[in-house]
Amino acid sequence: MKVTITDVARYAGVSKSTVSQYLNKRYDYMAEKTKIKIEQAIKELGYHPNIVARSLKQKSTTTIGVITANILHVFSTQVIRAIEDFCNELDFHVIVCNADDDPEKEKKYIDMLRAKQVDGIIIFPTGGNVPTYEQMIKEEFPIVFVDRYVPGIMGSAILLDNMKAATLAVNEFTRKGYDRIAIIMPEKADSITPRMERINGYKEALLDNGLAVNPSYIQSLEVKNMKKGLEEMLALPEPPNAIIAGNDLTLYEVLSYTKEKGITIPDELAIIAIDDVPFANIYYPEITSIVQPAFEMGTKAANLLFEKINNHSIPNEEVFRFEPKLIVRSSC
């Protein structure tokens, strides 16, 4: 059977308490030979402490949860990677969950994670569990929102400066002389604040550049309907000559469509993508992109979470905005 602290104590001829002190490096008053005896016992028995037992007593599992919309998105992947690296330094582990933008799944994951006593949660919220978010914040349970935030919730959030992202894109287009600029976003863009911000930023930037806002140039679509949406948009009497792709999946659909239809980029349609995709700079043409600093955002999220874990009463309503960066390539 598994060897426990009791076995070590017996083998070393000391008490469990002493072994425990040793394990926790509380050597203050420990006789050198006691140390050695215990060390030996541990090695000879091949003892490994049971962290579950420790967690029960200490009320910390040295584990955090991350609930993402979908691990298959580049952005999520990079954020998770950054969180993982950060946690590794502190000997924490991360449980990764995919909510698939489904509030029920999200709720289930939050409950399970809390039942498993994770020390904190980083979440890309669906927005569909407001009472739960509020409850956690009220209880001062450490939680950090990433990528999106929920209006009315007083939690900490790590966000892109979405207005600016849209502005950068619109400015770049107008600088190059494009005047019929469309934006295509993943579905539910309007229920999720940051997405709305991108659309607002887009509208404002348009006006700032003396261009009119054309509602039929603004589309929020499910991935599977995107090509149809594009088709309709491009069939307008005055079709757009430039388009902002709201995220990596959107870009993928747009490129897939232009390829199918033999539409030349940027001559027939200019493109700027929000989110950098790995192939952006080897594509023909290279894709001009608005890049989110995903690693920094992930690191900041982890960092913030640990501040909260270490001090539950940290003010809970900060929003950290990260600067998007325009990478000019040749699709516009």
Add this chain to the structure above:
Amino acid sequence: MKVTITDVARYAGVSKSTVSQYLNKRYDYMAEKTKIKIEQAIKELGYHPNIVARSLKQKSTTTIGVITANILHVFSTQVIRAIEDFCNELDFHVIVCNADDDPEKEKKYIDMLRAKQVDGIIIFPTGGNVPTYEQMIKEEFPIVFVDRYVPGIMGSAILLDNMKAATLAVNEFTRKGYDRIAIIMPEKADSITPRMERINGYKEALLDNGLAVNPSYIQSLEVKNMKKGLEEMLALPEPPNAIIAGNDLTLYEVLSYTKEKGITIPDELAIIAIDDVPFANIYYPEITSIVQPAFEMGTKAANLLFEKINNHSIPNEEVFRFEPKLIVRSSC
């Protein structure tokens, strides 16, 4: 403070045992009104069971660990996603760790995961911790290897039929008339069996097609040296006219290089990639690929792991080979 089973028991006026029975749905002999009292108490107190405490007693944490080489690889991401989906059905959680192909990091993660009493581990092994792998297998600790396996270890593994992958590529090239076929692989290809298999499959297929094996057409390189390696290869008196890219990162380097140098695909250099990348079919030209069934492999890995979790004495030396699929596009 947190409400515990004791609070619920007191509030409902029953014993902890009874509450526990209720929680575990052992209703066999429970009076209807006892149930109702407990149900009420739980709701009114907002009780959530502490799974850590349960785990300590039950010796199961309903959590498994996944140690991957790098979550930033598409293949890993897809495998993880499949595992996650599978686990979700069973109300298990997955702790994701990135070993970065570093045996020390891998060792640390294995130890931590076991200390946290995970019920099993799925691992993309570095190959650098043979004694640890052996120890786990000896102890009948549930473990499944994915993507690579370690020679001499009697563990279960989920692998691609690598010989076949290479053969498919070579056959496709020769069918199209290419006769100077190179293969470029990520570094350490020779210390990791499946990578070696790809090279062997490549050699055999060459011979089967009546072509000679030219050692300078076979390269195993670190990502950062790949472009240099390509440069050298293409500067040979008889440079290759076709190249197999061993995985997604390799493909990326190859395309980046051909783009920089203005090399036309497939006219000046034909390409087949092992691993499908999301942009393969929108690239110019579309990339002919050998696809691994990543989701099925992930699902099988999870499935196998749970068989072992439920029955530790399951024969431990099965290797499951998955069929790669050639997707003909236009890069060759």
Add this chain to the structure above:
DNA sequence: CTGAAAGCGCTTACAG
């Protein structure tokens, strides 16, 4: 300098 005892929040035979 070290140990006995209580306790973390559950579960599980077993008794009644």
Add this chain to the structure above:
DNA sequence: CTGAAAGCGCTTACAG
């Protein structure tokens, strides 16, 4: 049909 008791493997005041 339900409860008292022991136990899972640790940690932590506290006593000596």
